Amino acid sequence: MSLYQLVYLSQSTRKLDKEELFALWKQAKANNGTIDVTGSLFYNGGWFMQVLEGPAPTLASLYDKIAKDPRHRDLRLLYNEPAAYRTFVRWTMNMTNLEDRQADRYEELVEVIEAAKAGRKIHALSAAVTLLNIFKS
Numbered sequence: 592m593s594l595y596q597l598v599y600l601s602q603s604t605r606k607l608d609k610e611e612l613f614a615l616w617k618q619a620k621a622n623n624g625t626i627d628v629t630g631s632l633f634y635n636g637g638w639f640m641q642v643l644e645g646p647a648p649t650l651a652s653l654y655d656k657i658a659k660d661p662r663h664r665d666l667r668l669l670y671n672e673p674a675a676y677r678t679f680v681r682w683t684m685n686m687t688n689l690e691d692r693q694a695d696r697y698e699e700l701v702e703v704i705e706a707a708k709a710g711r712k713i714h715a716l717s718a719a720v721t722l723l724n725i726f727k728s
Contacts, residue, residue, distance in 0.1 A: 594677065595647045597654060598670035598719035600707045601663040603637045609688065615662075616686040623683040628653065631679050631726070635689035635704050639663060642722065644677045669707060670719035678726045699725055 607615070612634055619632065628645035641657075643650055650671070658666050679685060689700055703725070707718035716724070 596674040597643045601666045620684040631685040
């Protein structure tokens with residue numbers, strides 16, 4: 592089965608604290624491990640940006656499930672393309688809470704989320720492609 596990468600942006604229906612984010616990450620990590628999905632979740636200022644990697648049918652089903660999750664709204668599919676390899680191969684789900692301001696590449700990641708929210712490009716690339724490129728290097 593071919594590998595795909597899917598990136599979406601959504602707004603949290605309410606601000607989540609560290610414990611709630613940890614519980615969300617833990618659940619996603621466990622679930623993804625059983626369905627051959629890897630990826631990373633980024634949270635900043637009440638916005639989620641997530642990369643999911645796996646078989647296309649699995650990602651489609653997972654995205655439909657995410658779309659129905661009442662914890663967020665304004666879901667926007669930013670990227671859904673075939674991939675030659677996994678960018679987040681080490682993690683069934685990684686999470687970066689940018690509100691801690693301790694993340695590696697903090698400024699770059701905040702800029703990516705802001706660009707995605709505004710629908711603008713960064714150096715002629717979509718926010719989703721820019722995000723993937725940050726982690727390919």
